[in-house]
Amino acid sequence: MSVSIEVNGTRHDIDGDPSMPLLYALRDQIGLRGAKFGCGLGQCGACTVIVDGRAVFSCLTPISALEGRAVTTTEGLLEDGKPGKVHQAFIDEQAAQCGYCIAGMVMRVQHLLERNADPTDEEILTGMQANLCRCGTHAAIIRAVQRAART
Amino acid sequence: MTYRRIGLVSIAVLIALVIIAFALIWRPELTATAEGAEPAYGKDEIARGYALAQLGNCESCHTAEDGAAYAGGRPLDTPFGTIFAVNITPDRETGIGEWSPEAFTRAMRKGVDREGAHLYPAFPYTSFTKIDDGDISALYAYLRTVPAVENEAPENALPFPFNIRALMAGWNLLFLDAGPVKAVSRESDEWNTGRYLVEGVTHCGACHTPRNALGAEKSSDSLAGAEIDGWYAPPLAGDGARAWNKPQLAAYLSAGFSRDHGAAAGPMGETVTNLSKVAPADVTAIATYVASLTDDTSPAFAAIDNGVPDDLAATHALWVGACASCHEAADGRANPSYGVPLSVGFALRGDKPLNAARTIVGGIDAYRDRGGPYMPAFGGTLTAEQITDLTQYVRARFSDGAAWEGVGDTVEQALSEQNEGDGQ
Structure with a gap:
């Protein structure tokens, strides 16, 4: 098929x-x-x-x-071959440890920000709930979401 | 008889009728508690009140989405209009801070607020009237300990004539069966405790018992299954009720899962979350009573698999790609999501596609914080048409029921509700 x-x-x-x-x-x-x-x-x-x-x-x-x-x-979020807004926020906050979950995290953030450009901390937690990070860098990931929302 | 006499008699009858109506409808305002005059409540009494509040789902109804606990504002859609749960924190202005124990007891047993206004039975006083004095006191004591929050619930959106609270006086005459549950001496204490809880504080019938045209639970069809909030609360007794035994039901009620019945989804997920916080003895008592309503010695339900339906061959790829990894484990082992063969649960056996379609659209997410059954939401992954086909596919393959009608409408409705709640 x-x-x-x-x-x-x-x-x-x-x-x-x-x-x-x-x-x-x-x-x-x-x-x-x-x-x-x-x-x-x-x-x-x-x-x-x-x-x-x-x-x-x-x-x-x-x-x-x-x-x-x-x-x-x-x-698809690259901008002229360079990291896009959400990517850059993750880099700036050093939100990856092993990095395995990050591509999925980035897409979840993109989805979240497309629907809500200025999420509260509570909305970030709820919106990101479906994605797990086994290294435990959630605090840095949440900072990356906040940074991406500000950018 | 002269005209004068007829006139006098008529006036007398009229006055009598007015007095009777007044006596039926009018309820006195009860004195407000004095500010700062709160007595001390015992630790055990508060703890019992907390357990009763969980058993009664009080917080679930009286808390708005993202709102303060017990501060009200959650809408309840009824066939008569939308009713908003009120603030039951001890705030004196907007909550029930001015309510004395007598006022609280009257609300629980008679459905009348402190000021004397009739409440609507969306607040299930028709069940709460069965709660005994000690438990009502304990519940009151607990509710005095929750933080007072100033929050005025929105006005109910009820059209005429349902916005006339006095009508509830007549409704109560017809449908309010006040008074305690009488113990059945030939049954065990545990069974009697379970029945007391089920008919009283847990108000299982509010969802599981069908209602009549006036919105009252049909006492002749107690726990016979009913539609609620777009879901179908399965029958727990009577025709169509699936046999449960006590351990199955106790596990299902406290953890949301039984291998022989599947997962508690939809509004029941919220109920299970509350029941997970109470002492096992209370849950076991409920399980004892409810399991006794069916033949709990009947053999395990045989799995059904009718094979891929001919007319839905194209949908088989969706099943394999999206569903089978959890629901059709090759070696029959449980997987981390607790997926079960679909013929196990009630969802595919009912007369309507409500639970099946809604579970595919929204998944099962009630137990994420503490482990337990989990299913991702497929609304968004699959289109409305694909979910409709998949719903028909699982019905045809894993149940012996006839094809459902109105699946597309149910799916569209569930998807539109999901989109509304997706504005994070």
């Missing part, structure tokens, strides 16, 4: 089993390695990307669900 999916503004024809997760298509066929495989159960958020304006777990999103829909990954 072939599915036509728009990823970061470019159309890709994905060949594969229709139940294949978007995450595998991104990483193995399109070559975008930002989104990571974490739990495969929608519990950790490492695979988070944005589909039609909403943050989703790409490990639980089969490609057959995506015909004609628009996907944005962390690579």
Whole structure:
């Protein structure tokens, strides 16, 4: 089966089993390695990307669900090949330790700020709840969200 | 009889009717407590009151989203209009700080506020009237200890004639069955405690018992299952009730999960969160009573899998890619999300797609802070049409029920509510 999916503004024809997760298509066929495989159960958020304006777990999103829909990954947030606003906030706050969760975190922040440009601390905590960091850098991540909102 | 005499009799009858109506409707204002005259309450009494407040879901209804605890403002949509829960913190201006124990007891038992106005039965005084004196005192004592918060709840949005509180006097004549629950001597103490809790403070029937045209619980269909807030509260007794045994139900009520019944989702997730904070003995008593309403010795429910439905072959890819990793574990082992085979729970067996569609759209997120069943929300990942197909797919494959009607509308409704709540 072939599915036509728009990823970061470019159309890709994905060949594969229709139940294949978007995450595998991104990483193995399109070559975008930002989104990571974490739990495969929608519990950790490492695979988070944005589909039609909403943050989703790409490990639980089969490609057959995506015909004609628009996907944005962390690579899509680059500005002229340089880190985008949310990326830069994470760099400035040194919010990554091992970094495995960060691509997913960034997409969750992007989703949050698109819906609420000036979130309160409480709204940041609620909005980021779906994404976990096993290194425990949540405090720095929250500062990065606040910084990105100010920028 | 002269016209004069007929006139006099008519006037006398009219006056009598006015007096009767007045006696039915009018309730005196009770004296406000003196400021600063708060007696000391015992530690044990406050602790019991706290447990009763959890059992009664008091905080859940009386707290607005992101609002201060017990300070009111949460809307409750009813078929008659929207009612806002009031502030029950000890604030003297906007809360119940001026309420004496007598005023509190009258509200709990008769549905009348301190000033003498009739309350609406969205506040479940028809159940609370069964609570005994000691427990009402304990609840009062606990509510005096929560921080006083100044917050005026919004006015109810009830159209005429439902905005006339005095009408509730007539409603109470018909439907308020005041008085304690009589113990059944041939049953155990635990069973009787459970029944006392279920019919009183936990007001299970408020969600699980169908209501009549006037909004009163139908006593003939007690706990027979009903729609509430866009969900369906499954039957706990009577036709269609699934057999529960006591350990299954005790686990489900305190942790939100039973391997044989699945996870508590929707409004029940909030109830379980509250029940997780009370002593196991209370939860076990509830489980004892409710399990006794069905045949708790019936054999385990057989799993159903009718195979991939022919007309939904394309939807099978969605099932495999989005659902099967949790709900169809190859070796049958439990996974970290507590996914169970879908034929286990009630959601696919009911007459309407409410619980199935809403769970797919919104997931299960009530237990995230303490472990327990978890399901990601698929509203957003999947389109309305895909969720509709998936809902029909699981119904056809994992239940023996006929295809549901109105799935698309239910999905659209759930998605629009999710979008409203997504403005973080």
